[in-house]
Amino acid sequence: MELLKCVDLCKNYGSKKVLKNVNLTIPKGKIIGLLGKNGTGKTTLIKLINDLLTATSGQVLINGQKVGVGSKSVISYLPERTYLDKGMTIEKVIKYFEGFYDNFDPEKARKLLEDLGLSTDLKITKMSKGMQEKLQLVLVMSRKAELYILDEPLGGVDPATRDYILDTILTNFAEGASVIISTHLISDIERILDEVIFINDGEIVLQSATDELRVKENGSIDEIFRRMFKC
Amino acid sequence: MTFSFDNNIPIYVQLVEQIKIYIISGKLSAGERLPSVRDLALKCKVNPNTLQRALSELEDCGLIFTERTNGKFVTENQELIEKYKKEYADALSKKFIESMADIGFDSGLAIKYLEEFGGRD
Known part of the structure; x- marks a missing residue:
């Protein structure tokens, strides 16, 4: 059975149609890029999958079940903006995650943070933006989930930090799990993707295996994307 | 690697x-x-x-x-490894000859050029 399925999914904000009839299937064990320009519906789709928004019509199914409380343990989600209380120390955040998620592995998180040279008594306010991004990613990847959803994990960080983030994703996702990464920074990420989904103006315009698309359209994913959505 | x-x-x-x-x-x-x-x-x-x-x-x-x-x-299977090695060397040689042809060397001249080049680094 497919891990995630969206069926005729629509979302309106007032009279504005943000998602139009999205049909989507995500299998197990794949890394998938959700690629689209700013304001095309990526984050709305992700929030619907995480049951943080209610669909106007249509359904999101996780392992064949409608999304809800049950899917919270299946999905490990990295939102675009931080939700951590910045007054907390790293140690406190780890405890918080441990209490919140059964599948969170605090030892793994501590090990990854140690590799980063971060002391756990550090307060989040004292950390740079890049470091905060890394901390959040470490927390999300330290859960043994079936689906990791990362919304713009590369936004606003330097190229060296991007490499760290990609490596951390690649080394830490649980075996057999899938990862959805939304981004518009395609060239940085396309090397690790099995499949890409292009979203434009609230519609899925393409879903394809990455290497096949390179052959078919004769170029890098970044180039194909630019060609397709030229402003 | x-x-x-x-x-x-x-x-x-x-x-x-x-x-x-x-x-x-x-x-x-x-x-x-x-x-x-x-x-x-x-x-x-x-x-x-x-x-x-x-x-x-x-x-x-x-x-x-x-x-x-x-x-x-x-x-x-060493024979097989040799076979692929030869295939790869053939492709490299072909590419060299073709690239030299692009700038006006016929294959004889290209090979001669390569021989003379051999001593240099």
């Missing part, structure tokens, strides 16, 4: 090519056991599925074989 990739070409194709070079150059020796797919993928910093696809292709052409419980190994 270190790899580098060009985003314009399918990653699995580049993996096949680069692992093949490791084998024909002897950097991966005949009969050597390969790390597990996941470990090797992390080392090359690619998606494990992509690496798996590249290894299947190498298995199809006989350069790698799987022992059911032990993992994947480089072939011990």
Whole structure:
């Protein structure tokens, strides 16, 4: 059975149609890029999958079940903006995650943070933006989930930090799990993707295996994307 | 092993090519056991599925074989390794001759040029 399925999914904000009839299937064990320009519906789709928004019509199914409380343990989600209380120390955040998620592995998180040279008594306010991004990613990847959803994990960080983030994703996702990464920074990420989904103006315009698309359209994913959505 | 990739070409194709070079150059020796797919993928910093696809292709052409419980190994068939080595050398030579032709050397002149170049670095 497919891990995630969206069926005729629509979302309106007032009279504005943000998602139009999205049909989507995500299998197990794949890394998938959700690629689209700013304001095309990526984050709305992700929030619907995480049951943080209610669909106007249509359904999101996780392992064949409608999304809800049950899917919270299946999905490990990295939102675009931080939700951590910045007054907390790293140690406190780890405890918080441990209490919140059964599948969170605090030892793994501590090990990854140690590799980063971060002391756990550090307060989040004292950390740079890049470091905060890394901390959040470490927390999300330290859960043994079936689906990791990362919304713009590369936004606003330097190229060296991007490499760290990609490596951390690649080394830490649980075996057999899938990862959805939304981004518009395609060239940085396309090397690790099995499949890409292009979203434009609230519609899925393409879903394809990455290497096949390179052959078919004769170029890098970044180039194909630019060609397709030229402003 | 270190790899580098060009985003314009399918990653699995580049993996096949680069692992093949490791084998024909002897950097991966005949009969050597390969790390597990996941470990090797992390080392090359690619998606494990992509690496798996590249290894299947190498298995199809006989350069790698799987022992059911032990993992994947480089072939011990030296003849086959030589065959692929020759194929690769042929392709390089062809490319050289063609590129020289592009700038006006016929093949005789190109080969002579290469011979004379041999002494330099």
